[in-house]
Structure formats: structure tokens, C-alpha cells
Amino acid sequence: MIKKFVNMPKGILIFLVLCLGIQTLRAQDMVDCTYLLEDAREAYEAGMVELVPELLLECIQSNGLSGEARKEAYKLVINSYIFDYLTAEADSLMDDFVREFPNYRAVNSDPQEFVFLLDAHLTALGIDPNLAPEDTGPEVVETKAPGYFARRNITKGAGEYGNTVGFNVGATLGISNKLEAYSVGDPGQDDGHFGLLPGFQTGAEANLILNRKLEASFGLLYNLNRFSYSASPLSSISYRYVEAQHQVLLPLSVLYKLNPEDRKICYYLRGGLVPSYLFHTSGKGTRSNETSQDDVVVDQTDITASRVKFNLDALLGGGVRIPLDNAFIFGEIRWTTRLMQVNKEDMRYQNNDLTWLLYHVDSDFRVHQLSICGGICWDLTKE
Structure with a gap:
């Protein structure tokens, strides 16, 4: 009995060390995916859209991003697929995006093809894309110089x-x-x-x-x-x-x-x-x-x-x-x-x-x- 009592703190210590290690690895993955998101954003705006899925898909699948960063990663990959005429891939990923973010509604900076695909998936789930969800706060607008998304409503490449x-x-x-x-x-x-x-x-x-x-x-x-x-x-x-x-x-x-x-x-x-x-x-x-x-x-x-x-x-x-x-x-x-x-x-x-x-x-x-x-x-x- 005394031996078991002595060994118990060691087990708890090992458990805590393992938990800390896992959290550290997850934090490292989050940092790496944040850098990858920046690289993917630059590649997309430079027109090298074929690189975007290679940079971000693993981060999306492994939950390496969260919140607005994860939402942006989804949008970058979907728009890259649309640009490269990979309609099946774009459709599949949009299905995941809508199920994960059912309250997302198109904004002015979204390309028209993205809007069409988004609205189609929302409608398929019985959601009216023209009605804003009650629990959605104001859309966060980035204050960076207009890039491809802003120009896309005016012209096509x-x-x-x-x-x-x-x-x-x-x-x-x-x-x-x-x-x-x-x-x-x-x-x-x-x-x-x-x-x-x-x-x-x-x-x-x-x-x-x-x-x-x-x-x-x-x-x-x-x-x-x-x-x-x-x-x-x-x-x-x-x-x-x-x-x-x-x-x-x-x-x-x-x-x-x-x-x-x-x-x-x-x-x-x-x-x-x-x-x-x-x-x-x-x-x-x-x-x-x-x-x-x-x-x-x-x-x-x-x-x-x-x-x-x-x-x-x-x-x-x-x-x-x-x-x-x-x-x-x-x-x-x-x-x-x-x-x-x-x-x-x-x-x-x-x-x-x-x-x-x-x-x-x-x-x-x-x-x-x-x-x-x-x-x-x-x-x-x-x-």
C-alpha cells in the first residue's frame, strides 16, 4: 500500500509532462501554420495559386489554424481551386467550409465564382444566403492595400x-x-x-x-x-x-x-x-x-x-x-x-x-x- 502511494505522484508527474508536451507541439503547429498562411496569401496575390493548396491543406485538415485565420485559409484554397478550374476539389472543400462556418455570408471582397458556390451550398443546407444570421457579429475587414480579392469584382485575370x-x-x-x-x-x-x-x-x-x-x-x-x-x-x-x-x-x-x-x-x-x-x-x-x-x-x-x-x-x-x-x-x-x-x-x-x-x-x-x-x-x- 505504501509503495503504491509513493508511486502515485510519479504517474501524475508523467501525465502532466505528456500533456504539456502535446500542448507545446500543438502551439508549434499553430505558429508554423500562421507562417504558412502568410506565405499562401503572398503566393495567391502574386498569382501562384497552384502553391496555395500545398501550403494550407494540411493546416486545415490538422486544425492547425483557428478563428478568422482558419476561415481565410479555407477561402484561399477554394478560390485557388476555382482559378485552376478544379471544380470538384472546390466543391468538396466548400462543403466542409459551409458545415464548419454556417454563419458565413459573402462579402464584397469575395470573387463572384466563390459567391455562387457558397450560396449554392448554403441553399442545399436549407439556409437562405440572403439572410444574415442573428448570432453573427460585424464582419472583420482587413485594412490592407487592395489585392486580388478587391480587384476581382472589377475585372478578371x-x-x-x-x-x-x-x-x-x-x-x-x-x-x-x-x-x-x-x-x-x-x-x-x-x-x-x-x-x-x-x-x-x-x-x-x-x-x-x-x-x-x-x-x-x-x-x-x-x-x-x-x-x-x-x-x-x-x-x-x-x-x-x-x-x-x-x-x-x-x-x-x-x-x-x-x-x-x-x-x-x-x-x-x-x-x-x-x-x-x-x-x-x-x-x-x-x-x-x-x-x-x-x-x-x-x-x-x-x-x-x-x-x-x-x-x-x-x-x-x-x-x-x-x-x-x-x-x-x-x-x-x-x-x-x-x-x-x-x-x-x-x-x-x-x-x-x-x-x-x-x-x-x-x-x-x-x-x-x-x-x-x-x-x-x-x-x-x-x-
Whole structure:
């Protein structure tokens, strides 16, 4: 009996030491999760949303945070899932959030998608999201500089958009490349060269999300490409020829977003192919003779039959997107280079007006094009 009485204080002491150790470990976990919450907040505001669940999920599951800090951790992870289109994960975590904080109601700083999801879960539990709970005190408002949450009600980040459709319009420059020279005189003595002329293009485009950084882009454009050709086929004769090509373009490309996490401006690169159909081409020109004061003018002539109708271009480009509410505007520079020859060799001398009045015959050539375009696209996935 005496032995048991002596050993009893030792057992109590051991029990107290164990309890103190457990509480110390829990306190350490709370401190660590507080630091992780700060890191997650900074990562989210910097746009690195994929890091947020890695930083905070364990803290949520292990009860490493409490009170407003725990509530903020939930919201950060849910919004990160929404941003990354991980709808199943966002839905599951929102279910836990609503069951743990049934009195939480959306505030002005909450993103719209978060509000939709929150209200849906509250409604599913039989709670009216428009009625404030009686036992809820005033919402604590953080007095920090406006970050992503504050801006989110005004605009979307370019990386947040789903499938989009829109239109663009732009100015173009036709740049032709001579492959082999031909002339009514001696091609070696003829200093014929192509010149630049402005054109334009307009049409529609659609963008399909592949993942967070990649999109497939499809377009249907009308394109007017113009260029000039000046030559001196004979010693006393020179002329200037102008051609206009009317095309339908079907650009097929992949778009790579360099910074989809940015909420103000998104830079991107584009690469692809552009099948084209040439439905009308016309040419005109003026011939001058040093021995005569009268120029010979050849009016606009249809030369569609002497051009290859179906062709293919390689496309490279880059641009910027600026987000709006449920849409974005964009500006882009594109370069297309023709992969095949433009003119038909067997039709080189078939247009009498151009050949014998203007003294122009086609050299073998390709056409390249520089375009500067802009437009607007609307999000098709807005709830």
C-alpha cells in the first residue's frame, strides 16, 4: 500500500509532462501554420495559386489554424481551386467550409465564382444566403492595400477565362519575295522589285482552353493583301504594277500564355498554320516611256485565273490581353509566310493587257504578310 502511494505522484508527474508536451507541439503547429498562411496569401496575390493548396491543406485538415485565420485559409484554397478550374476539389472543400462556418455570408471582397458556390451550398443546407444570421457579429475587414480579392469584382485575370469567342480587325503589309525573275526584256538587266502596300483583315475567332497556359485558336477572316512591283524591262521603259488579292483565311494556331496569373495584362505567343482560299485578284499599272510624255494606263484587270487559289501559310505572333468584366480586349502582331508559290507558271503570258500594254509578266514569287490587329473576345463559360 505504501509503495503504491509513493508511486502515485510519479504517474501524475508523467501525465502532466505528456500533456504539456502535446500542448507545446500543438502551439508549434499553430505558429508554423500562421507562417504558412502568410506565405499562401503572398503566393495567391502574386498569382501562384497552384502553391496555395500545398501550403494550407494540411493546416486545415490538422486544425492547425483557428478563428478568422482558419476561415481565410479555407477561402484561399477554394478560390485557388476555382482559378485552376478544379471544380470538384472546390466543391468538396466548400462543403466542409459551409458545415464548419454556417454563419458565413459573402462579402464584397469575395470573387463572384466563390459567391455562387457558397450560396449554392448554403441553399442545399436549407439556409437562405440572403439572410444574415442573428448570432453573427460585424464582419472583420482587413485594412490592407487592395489585392486580388478587391480587384476581382472589377475585372478578371486573363488566365481565368474559359472558352471565348470574338472578332478582330487589323492593318496588314504585303511583303513579296521573288523566287525567279521573268521579264519581257532581259531579266538580268531588269531591276524589277516588289514594294509594300497596306491592306486590312477582319473576321471572327474562337479560343478553346487546353490547360492553364495553352489555348487552341480558330479563325475565319477576310484578308485584303496588296503589293506593288516596279521594273524597267527595256532601256527606255519603266512601269509600276499594283496587285490586290482578296482571300478567306482559316488560321489554326496554339496560343501560349506567358503569365496567365496576371490580373492586369497577359502576354502570349502564337504559332500555327493558315489555310487560305484566294477568290479574287486584280492588277493594274502605269507604263512610262522616256521618249514620250504620255503614260500608258492599264485599268484594273481580273487576273484570278493566273493565281493559285488554295495555299498555306505558317503563322507566328505575339500579343497582349487586357481583361474586362466577362471579356478581354487584345492586341497582336502576326507574321505569316507563304509556303507555296503564288503565281501559276503556265499563265505567265496569258493576260494581253498586262503583257503587251504594261510590259509586265509575273516573276515566280511568294507573298508574306505582317499584320497588326486587335479585337475583343467574350467568355462563354460565365455562370
